[in-house]
Amino acid sequence: MPNKYLYILVIQGYYTRGYGWEDLFEYEDQSLASQRQARADLKEYRLAEPYASHRIIRRRVPNPDFIYHNLEYLKSLPTLATGQADDLKIEEEYTRVWLSRCTVADGEPYNNKVTVERLINGQWIESETFQAK
Numbered sequence: 001m002p003n004k005y006l007y008i009l010v011i012q013g014y015y016t017r018g019y020g021w022e023d024l025f026e027y028e029d030q031s032l033a034s035q036r037q038a039r040a041d042l043k044e045y046r047l048a049e050p051y052a053s054h055r056i057i058r059r060r061v062p063n064p065d066f067i068y069h070n071l072e073y074l075k076s077l078p079t080l081a082t083g084q085a086d087d088l089k090i091e092e093e094y095t096r097v098w099l100s101r102c103t104v105a106d107g108e109p110y111n112n113k114v115t116v117e118r119l120i121n122g123q124w125i126e127s128e129t130f131q132a133k
Contacts, residue, residue, distance in 0.1 A: 006063045009038045011045060014053040021055075030058065064095075071112050071132035074099050086115060094119045099132065 009027040027034040081088040090097035100113040
């Protein structure tokens with residue numbers, strides 16, 4: 001089971017407009033390569049915008065894989081649409097998550113099958129299936 005949260009790196013800038021810290025760029029993970037790239041980019045921001053303050057923060061964000069794998073959470077969501085054997089539980093700009101109403105007895109590979117679809121080149125493509133727990 002994936003972790004409930006992910007941690008990302010964010011470069012922020014503080015400008016005199018009175019809006020406080022603004023996110024400028026996000027890095028999807030905290031790998032060593034991302035940390036090095038973030039520090040290099042921070043240096044570039046500081047050189048390009050000497051009138052503003054800049055910093056790197058570590059932000060905790062919900063892990064979508066945890067949400068997709070959590071059966072109780074998926075069942076608690078309202079059904080947005082109904083397919084032949086599945087209920088659409090999450091619909092985002094580029095992702096759809098379907099929860100099957102069928103079981104192994106009905107021919108599914110496992111109970112509580114989750115299907116994740118991704119929008120690629122204008123078409124919804126099934127990207128993965130797994131068992132929610």
